[in-house]
Amino acid sequence: MSWKDIGKWLKSRGKGKDQFKGMRNSAILQDLTEYELFLFSQIVHDRKFTKGESIFEQDVPLAVFYMVSSGEVELQETASTGQSSCRISPNEVLGIIDMYVQNRRLASARATKDTYLQAVSHLDFEFFVKSNPKTGVKLLNNMCRLISRKALSDISSEGI
Amino acid sequence: MKLTRWLIYILFAAVFVAGIWFYSLIFKYLITAVIFSYIINPWINWLERRRIPRLLGILLVYVVIGLTITWALTRILPLIIAQAQSLMDFIQTSSSEGTVSLLKVKFIQDILARVDQLDNQVPILKLHDQFVSLIDSINRGMTNIPGILIDNYQKILTAVSLIATVPLISIFLLKDNVNFRKSILELVPNRYFEIAILLLHKVDEVVGCYLRALFFEVLIVGSLSSIVLTILGVPYSLLIGFAAGFANIIPYFGPWMGGFFAVLSILIAGKPPVMAIYAALGMYLVQVVDNNVVYPLVIGTSIKMHPLIVLLTVLAGGWAFGLIGMLVSVPLVYLIYSLVKVLYTNLKEFKMI
Secondary structure, X not given: OOHHHHHHHHHHHHHOOOOOHHHHOOOOOOOOOHHHHHHHHOOEEEEEEOOOOEEEXXXXXXXXXXXXXXXXXXXXXXXXXXXXXXXXOOOOEEOHHHHHOOOEOOXXXXXXXXXXXXXXXXXXXXXXXXXXXXXXXXXXXXXXHHHHHHHHHHHHHHOO | XXXXXXXXXXXXXXXXXXXXXXXXXXXXXXXXHHHHHHHHHHHHHHHHXXXXXXXHHHHHHHHHHHHHHHHHHHHOHHHHHHHHHHXXXXXXXXXXXXXXXXXOOHHHHXXXXXXXXXXXXXXXXXXXXXXXXXXXXXXXXXXXXXXXXXXXXXXXXXXXXXXXHHHHHHHHHHHOHHHHHHHHHHOOOHXXXXXXXXXXXXXXXXXXXXXXXXXXXXXXXXXXXXXXXXXXXXXXXXXXXXXXXXXXOOOOOHHHHHHHXXXXXXXXXXXXXXXXXXXXXXXXXXXXXXXXXXHHHHHOOOOOOOHHHHHHHXXXXXXHHHHHHHHHHHHHHHHHHHXXXXXXXXXXXXXXX
C-alpha cells in the first residue's frame, strides 16, 4: 500500500458514498449536477424484474417510464404489418416516445435477464420539469438527443 | 410446508392487528399530522428547490407559522375574545331575565307584532304563545353553551395536547415523506406498480388540493369577511367573519351560511334592516372575490359533485358525527368516489378486469 493509495482512499471517504452512481450513467441524466440528481432521485423508484417477467403490455396506458440500470429488456411491437422487436441495454430509457404519443404503450416489454429498472412517474416528471425549469431543460435536451440518436441508428440500419 | 406458510400468515396478521390496536390511541394525532404536513409541504418543497436543506426548510416554515400565530394571538385574538365575551354577556342577560330580555330585541319585537296582528285576524291560530315558547327554548339552548364548554373540558385539554404533539410528528412526516412514499410503493408487486402510482397521485391531488383549499379559504374568506363586516359596522364582525370562513368549507351551502350569520347578527342587535342588505351585499362581494381570484389562484381545481349529493352528504355527516362530520364528509366522500373511479378505470385500461 503506497501513500498514493491512502490519499485516494481518504479522498473517496471525503466525498462519501456515491448515492447516485446508478442514475449518473442514465442517458437522460447526464450532465446533471449532484444536487439536481438528488432532487431527481426523489421521484425515482427502484424496481427489480426477474428473467422473463413482463414489464408492461402493448396498448395499456403509460404511468411511468423506465431507465434501465442493469440487465436487458426486450421490446416487442405487434402491428398489422407484423411483429418487430429490439433489445434495450443498460443506461437506455423505456417509454419516452410512448409518453408523448397518446400516453399509451406502443410495444410490450419483457426482461430477458434479471433486470433492475428505475421507474419515474410521468406526472412526477412533468411536475419536476415545471418546478425546476433549468434542470428540466437539461432533461428534455437529453431526451431529444436520445431520440435523435435512436432515429439516426434506425435510418442507418435500414440503409437509407 | 403449507402449514408453516399458514402459521407465518397468521403470525403476520396477529402482529398487524396488535399494531393497529396499539397505535389506535394515537391514530387521530397521526391523521392530524398528515393533514398539517399536506398543507405546508409545498412551501418546504419550494425552499428545497432553492437549495435550503429540508430540515432547515421545515424549521423555517415552523418559525414563520409560529410568528404568525403569535401575532394573531396578541393582536386579533383579544378582539375576538372581547366580541365573544360581549355575545356571552348578551346571552347571560337573556338567561337571567328570561324570555322578556330576548323579546326586547327590536327584530324579535317586529316579528312578535306581526304575529299578534295575525292572531287578531285569525284568533284560532294562537301564535303568540307558541312564538314566546319558541324564543324561550332558543334562550335555554344558548345558555347551555358555557355548560357544554365546562362539561367538555377534557376534550378541550385533548385538543391542546393535539396542538403540541402534531407539529412534532409532522417534522418526521415532512422530512421523510419521499422515503415513506417510496417504501409504500416498494411493497407493491410489479404488476400493480403503475396503478399504485396513479392512485397515489389521485390521493395527493384530491387530499392535498382540498386540504390546502380548506386552509386558505378559511384564512382568506375569514379575513376578507371580517374586514368587510367591520367596515360596515356589523356587530361581532370578527366572530362572524371567521365563522363565515369556516362555513365556506362546505361547498354550495357554506357561503350562504356566512351571509346568514351576518344578517342575523344585525337583526338581533336591532340595527336598521337596511344594514342587513349592505352586509348581504358585502358577503356576496367576498364570495365574488373568492370564486374569481382566491380559488383559481390558490387551489385551481374544485370538487365536482352535484349540489343535491353535497347537501345529502353534509346532512348525513352532520347526523353521524356532528359539526366535524358536516365539514369533512364532503371531501371524504369525494376522495373515496375519486379513488374508486380511478381504480376501476385503470384496472379496465390495464386489462386486469
